[in-house]
Amino acid sequence: MTTPYDRVAYPTTVFAQTNPERLAVLAHLAGLNPVPVQEARILEIGGGNCVNLIAMAAMWPGCDAHGFDLSETAIARGQEIVDASGLTNVTLAVEDICEAHHRYPAGAFDYVIAHGVYAWVPDHVREATMRLAAHVLSDRGVAFISYNAMPGGHVRMIMREMLLDAIGVIDDPDERIAAVRDFLEDYARARDGDEPLATTLRQQAGNMLQRPDAVLFHDELGPCFNPQRLLDVAAAAHANGLTFLTDAGRNRQLDGFLADGADMPDDPEGTVLLAASRDDYAALRYFRQSLFVKQVPDRRIDATRIADLWLSTKIRRQDDGTFVLGDDVITINDDGLADALTRAAAAYPQRVPISAMTGDPKLLRVILQLYTEWYVTLHPGPAPFPVVPAERPCSGALVRGMLDLGETTLCTLDHGVIKIEQPELRALLMAADGTRTVGEIAALDTGIPPEDTLAALTACCSKALMQA
Ligand SMILES: C[S@@+](CC[C@H](N)C(=O)[O-])C[C@H]1O[C@@H](n2cnc3c(N)ncnc32)[C@H](O)[C@@H]1O
Known part of the structure; x- marks a missing residue:
């Protein structure tokens, strides 16, 4: 069957907001016990070529990643990327959302992702998408569903x-x-x-x-364009036994939580949904990335829950002591926390344990606020890539696979992308395949002066291109 996505390929890329680590952090904040990503079973629904999923599989070799799409062309391209990378923990399939429950058993996945599907398909496929997400989600699982939103x-x-x-x-x-x-x-x-x-x-x-x-x-211009009201999406989820957890989008992560200090209402989910949808009206919101679970979230904000998480940040301290990110200037009133954030920023893209920064509940609340406002990212554990090259440096399997296919935009091990066109850098990353020492790589004709090889490989680590 030829779909519009076979006629014109969709430029699917990676979406960091779908990353199971992010979903796990939000479930953890609600007092739930999500499955560790390193051993999780992940399903991507309507993933196009599924490069988003493939990038996750490359980050955690212990996870079991499955993805499908109706477009044969898209899945064939995804399979080409998997084969070139030699990843053994990804399974792709050409499948229809309406039939997929026959392929995937009940409760088989800990993270289920449907990005850019729900509002772009006919009604019966949209209904099947929610049904499928509920069918395959495990009891501790988290489902991500994004959609064009109202109003x-x-x-x-x-x-x-x-x-x-x-x-x-x-x-x-x-x-x-x-x-x-x-x-x-x-x-x-x-x-x-x-x-x-x-x-x-x-x-x-x-x-x-x-x-x-x-x-x-x-x-x-596609045949379907059906923006959704949050309340209708949540009602569809409910009808299938799912509960709204929160939203994964920028500045929206606390949408599923009660306001600080609020009394516990009779219907916590209804209360947060109403507040979030009022906010949609106020902000004229266009897009939502909603999360759903099977368990009952604790919707009270408890900053002490972040004490065992890890943090990364790109904020930069200025001479006057303030921090900047983009055009924003932030003041941190606690010297100890300001110093800890400075150290965390210096370590970026590595992550630091929050327990090493502070255990003070008031400061944990400040960190949670910084997270909500997108100044820091929280993670369940350390980064899946090293600070310095290993004895036999090894670039990511997906990095080498994409290089092999001639791609210039490569997926990194922090679920981002980076453009690498310089032939010498490409040759270096290909040579660093885990079989050679730094000295042996330096002796090859990569175009990088031998004395600069270690520094170049260390720089590749800081771009999340090398695996541990
Ligand atoms: C807008 S694209 C999004 C692709 C990818 N998830 C992304 O965000 O880049 C929508 C995807 O849904 C897929 N799709 C539409 N109807 C489908 C169905 N019934 N079963 C499986 N996939 C479907 C399309 O083939 C297409 O790849």
Whole structure:
């Protein structure tokens, strides 16, 4: 069967917010006992070429990663990447969401991920997606489901109507994209007397012009575009025995928790859902990344729960003692915590145990706040990559596999991507396959001066390209 995703490949990449480590941290915050990622069974639903899942499998050789998609072309590409990398803990399949319960047994997965699927499929497939997530999720499991959300989705619907008019009956993908780009370029120009809503739509048009062709083709012009209200998604989850845990998106991680100091309401889940959906209206939210579980979360915020987690951060201390991240400037009023954060930032992308930073509940609350505001990341344990090269340095199996396939954008072992085009760096990463010492790699003709080899390999460690 040929799907639109066979006609035009979707530029699937990695999505750090789907990472089971993040899901585990949020479950842990709610007093649950998620399965350690190193030994977890993971399923990605409608994963395209499943490179997001493959990157997870490369991070934790002990996990058992399964992914499927309806598009044969996408799965064939994913399989090519798995084969080139020699990863033995990934199984990919061409499968239909509506039939997948026959393939995957009940309770078979500890983490279930459906990114970019739920609002882009017909109603019966959307219902089957939630049913499948509930069917395969283990009792301690966490499911991730992202979707275009309301009320921002209404704005996207206005745009979509205009775009579909602009393409009319054009079928050829390239011509569809060209017609849409023509329309958007004209529409994005401000007009005299624009009402605020018109200005918003023109900004949307401008944003859409920045998207790659294949994303425009599928996300905006695909046959299905059904933004969802959080309350409806949660009701669908409930009907299948799942409970809303929280949201994995930026600044939304506490959506599933009660306000600090609030009395325990009769219906904690209903209370947090109502507050979160009111916030969606206030923020005109466009996108949600909701998490669901089978257990009952404790929705009281208890910062002491983070005491046994690990932390990484990119914030940088300035001469005046403040910290910066992007355009944001943060002040930490406790000297001990400020010093601990400075040390953690110096160790980035490595992680430091929070127990070595502080045990003070007040400071743990500050760290939780920094996490909520996206200044630090919390992790269940140490990073799956070394600080310095091993005696026989070994780049990640997926890194070498992707290099072998000629890819220039490589998946890292911190679930990110990095562009590496320099031939000497590519040769170095290929040579570091765990069979040679640093000296033996230096003696090869990689293009990197022998005396710089160790420094170059250490730099590769700091980019999460080397495995332990
Ligand atoms: C917008 S893409 C998202 C792909 C990937 N998860 C991502 O976020 O980049 C939607 C994916 O859902 C898949 N899909 C749609 N209907 C499906 C079905 N009935 N069964 C399995 N996969 C399906 C498509 O083939 C496509 O790869």
